[in-house]
Amino acid sequence: MPYRSEPHQTPQKSVDNFRGSYPQAADRSWRDVGAIGLHGDMTETSTTLRTAADTVLSRLVGAEPGAARLREDQWLAVEALVAHGRRTLVVQRTGWGKSAVYFVATALLRERGSGPTVIVSPLLALMRNQVEAAARAGIRARTINSSNTEEWGEIEAEVAAGEVDVLLVSPERLNNPDFRDQVLPKLAATTGLLVVDEAHCISDWGHDFRPDYRRLRTMLADLPSGVPVLATTATANARVTADVAEQLGTGATGADQDGALVLRGPLDRESLSLGVLRLPDAAHRLAWLADHLDTLPGSGIIYTLTVAAADEITAFLRQRGFTVASYSGKTENADRQAAEADLLANRVKALVATSALGMGFDKPDLGFVVHVGSPSSPIAYYQQVGRAGRGVDHAEVLLLPGREDEAIWRYFASLAFPPEEQVRRTLEVLAAADRPVSVPALEARVDLRRSRLEIMLKVLDVDGAVHRVRGGWTATGRPWAYDTDRYAWVARQRESEQQAMRDYATTTACRMEFLRRQLDDEQAAPCGRCDNCAGARFPLDVSAAALDAARAALGRPGVELEPRKMWPTGLEAIGVALKGRIPATEQAATGRALGRLSDIGWGNRLRPLFAEGAADQPVSPEAVDAVIQVLADWAKGPGGWASGAPDAPQRPVGVVGVASHRHRVLVDSLSSRIAEVGRMPLLGRVEYADDGDPGGVPRSNSAQRVRALHDAFVVPQELAAALQANPGPVLLVDDLSDTGWTLAVLARQLRRAGATAVFPLVLAVQG
Structure with a gap:
């Protein structure tokens, strides 16, 4: 089982790893850990709590009672949340068992009469996995997201009746007027534990900035005293870690007054073997897949940068006799769920997916991740490849970069926060209106695509300049300043990340060490497994038949x-x-x-x-x-x-x-x-x-x-x-x-x- 497949990490390693990248927080976490029994000074209550926690974990992983045991940092997080109502940030590699922390803490808190746990997660696929995992531990979990709108009323009634232990909510719901004004205040007042999954999204400096997450800052400040908060992520560098830890302390009182407890571990994944295959063109990449997909272990994911590429590759591989399925933002929800189920059951060799699948897919025996096209960020890349090899000894991770990658990076970069004049124009239109203005009506007056307009409005909403109500948006009249320096910094950061991906593809040094250093992992060292450390494991040659077929398909x-x-x-x-x-x-x-x-x-x-x-x-x-x-x-x-x-x-x-x-x-x-x-x-x-x-x-x-x-x-x-x-x-x-x-x-x-x-x-x- 993934929670027991790796050796326990000692607390000292966790602290030493964090010290240096964020010394003040590291020292603070060391004192905090000592305060809750790190030095062996456990009380009987703490011992009893540990036994109860391990019992819940055993149920969660399907083991005999007491057969599974939390890792040391998992236990430190659970004890901080349950016994001390702490605000805790866990930065640990994918597959380490972060979800075990909040499910175990939920079970223990609910036994003590606490309200339901609220988990804010952007990952629909992971939501479905977690609902099933919670059920194994006797935890009733429900989810409110864009794929089950017909169930929202029923679920909210169940929450009000105390019949739900865990409510998983997509961040977009936090900005829905009805949910924000009617449901969210009640949740904040009754929540027993707030969990922020993919917590790097809270940070403006995170690689996956999502404006809906910024509303969590308000929710954190409004939580009643003593309500524990857990933030988890697998991919936060030192700056993002510091930012999230600081925000977790917002409004904290009592035991939280010294700030958040931070538990950060090394990010190496010993099961992953990284490699890069630089092939001449798209036809050779498709031909390589056709010739070598069967040699990759188990089933896996083939990531692409665009929907069009996912569809092309899926059609070609099916033509070559492979059982694969396409998965993108344009895939219908029912088809997504069917594709996920087929991959979980190994009925398909691979899902050919865009980032719509993202990191939110829990399959411990995933044998490989192949990227046909390079993501623009090494942090995003490490998140995606981290889905492989969680419950197996060996998984292949291959990058097949293409010449179209940078054009696609430029396109997505063009969707950044708009220039100041367009923002000011939006505020002027809203200020001049005598009633709420819908997004379609704003489009007629503001020169922005709908997707950029909606993201901009969410940012302005959190900044207090506009407010979303039934029927559209209104201006609040509050002063608002365009943060030129921040937006310029973010643009430079994106350029730096893109250069890092170019360097990753061409480096002759250890690839795993390269990625870990991008995440400020102080324990980064040569892995001995990647193609640069141990030699290439796959040839670059392709068969004439596969190449002819690929050229015909692409042509x-x-x-x-x-x-x-x-x-x-x-x-x-x-x-x-x-x-x-x-x-x-x-x-x-x-x-x-x-x-x-x-x-x-x-x-x-x-x-x-x-x-x-x-x-x-x-x-x-x-x-x-x-x-x-x-x-x-x-x-x-x-x-x-x-x-x-x-x-x-x-x-x-x-x-x-x-x-x-x-x-x-x-x-x-x-x-x-x-x-x-x-x-x-x-x-x-x-x-x-x-x-x-x-x-x-x-x-x-x-x-x-x-x-x-x-x-x-x-x-x-x-x-x-x-x-x-x-x-x-x-x-x-x-x-x-x-x-x-x-x-x-x-x-x-x-x-x-x-x-x-x-x-x-x-x-x-x-x-």
């Missing part, structure tokens, strides 16, 4: 483009007279793209065309041939004009290009080649209005984009005349589709000018 062109069917909310408020459903007579048809920029097939070939500063040049023969294949498949496929179906649309009567200052040569050459090969007339090009350039068109939220695009293009008289002379559908050719709004606006204009249908065709689609 298969064609991505469907779903048309926009509804105009964004709030356009009328900003002077655009469009709302509701786009009339069927003005919609674009379902279109096609050659590939996604985020995938590892055509994305790698197309991405250089759209890189900053890339030269505008004619479309390559290779791309033309692929586009022609896309058109042929499109025409003959379901609903295509050559499908032979009774309701098949008319064949396009001509080609229409789109004006472009950045890629004029590229779009014009593609349009003319399609017209030539398809033996259709090139009818003309949609031009910029007044020969202008909508370079100011925001690539942000839908309302702002439609506002800017609405008057940005015109159908020239010559093109309008050609449409009238050649009635029928047209192919609309452009370089890139990002949000889909350019194609929607242009389709509306072309259909109003006489086209009976508009079939969009682009080289690439963003995302």
Whole structure:
């Protein structure tokens, strides 16, 4: 069992490991540990409590009563929580048994009449695992998160009736108005133990900053005196550890007045063998998986950086005969649960997953973790690989970096906290409103994508500048300052983390030692197991058959483009007279793209065309041939004009290009080649209005984009005349589709000018 599979860590090691990286807290933890019996001066009460704790642990791991025994630091944490009501931070490697601490403490506290334990965790997969683990120990656990909304009322009633021992809550619930105002105060008043899982998220300096977690600072301050708090994480460096320990002391009284007890241990995982395989391209990486996946021990996880890559790899491996499943943020909840169950039961060789699976998956016998593409942070990387090898002697951890990785890092970095002018604009809009403003209504007035807007509002909410209520958001009127220095520091930290991942991939020194030093593990030393210490365990060669199959799979062109069917909310408020459903007579048809920029097939070939500063040049023969294949498949496929179906649309009567200052040569050459090969007339090009350039068109939220695009293009008289002379559908050719709004606006204009249908065709689609 994972709680007993490793030797006990002595308390002195825990303290010595922490001293130096955070000396003040280390000294304080040493005094605190002595106060609760470290030196063998245990009272009879403490001895009795230890026996009871080990009995609960035995139930938890399915052992005979008394057969399992808490590690020393596990026991110190449990005693601090149960006997002394302490606030405690546990920084220990994945698989050390942090969940055992809070389940054992919960059972003991509940026996003494305490209220339910509240666990705040961002990990849905881990929530499901923990509910099952709690049941083994006779602990009734329930969870409130986005996947079980239909059960919330029932669960809240059970909590109120005292029928729930553990309530697992996702951090997003803390910012829901009803939960925050009605449920959370009652929980804070009756909670017997508050657990903050993945506690590094509390810290602004943590690698996985989540604004919803910042609300915990308020909850910590509002807890009644003497309520114990446990914060746990596997990946906090010295600075994050210091920050979280300081915040745990917020509002603490009595036994907590000297600050939080910190128990930090070494982060080595002796079962993990790390390695890096630097392969020439995406096809070689897929071929390597096809040739060597069966040689990896047991079942495992193949991580990717994007949803598109997860889908591509899953499809390819299935084609090669492997039983694998895809798992991403776009996977339906029922399918996620089925995939988790299949991996737990070893019915699949691997889940091919994005970070949606993250570190929140508890499978002690996970035999391998492979990353096809490098995460941007060594701390995040260590979290993910830490899911492997918890209950087995040996697990393989392999990184297969790709040339697309840094482009993906840049994309996610672009989603950082917005510039000050956009934040101020949001505050101005809210301050001027006489009622709560919804996020869709804000989108019409603020130039931000919805995801960034929502994160920004959560930060402002915790800072006290705005407040979320039923119906939307309001301004509080409180002074608020844009923390330029902090945001700049975070940006520099991200750059430093990215450089560390480049260094990890190329280092000739011990890889485990490298990762441990990134986490300020003072006991870091060469592991003797990684490919640099012990030699490479896997060849780089791939078979010709697997490589040919991978190239064929990655070279298969064609991505469907779903048309926009509804105009964004709030356009009328900003002077655009469009709302509701786009009339069927003005919609674009379902279109096609050659590939996604985020995938590892055509994305790698197309991405250089759209890189900053890339030269505008004619479309390559290779791309033309692929586009022609896309058109042929499109025409003959379901609903295509050559499908032979009774309701098949008319064949396009001509080609229409789109004006472009950045890629004029590229779009014009593609349009003319399609017209030539398809033996259709090139009818003309949609031009910029007044020969202008909508370079100011925001690539942000839908309302702002439609506002800017609405008057940005015109159908020239010559093109309008050609449409009238050649009635029928047209192919609309452009370089890139990002949000889909350019194609929607242009389709509306072309259909109003006489086209009976508009079939969009682009080289690439963003995302």
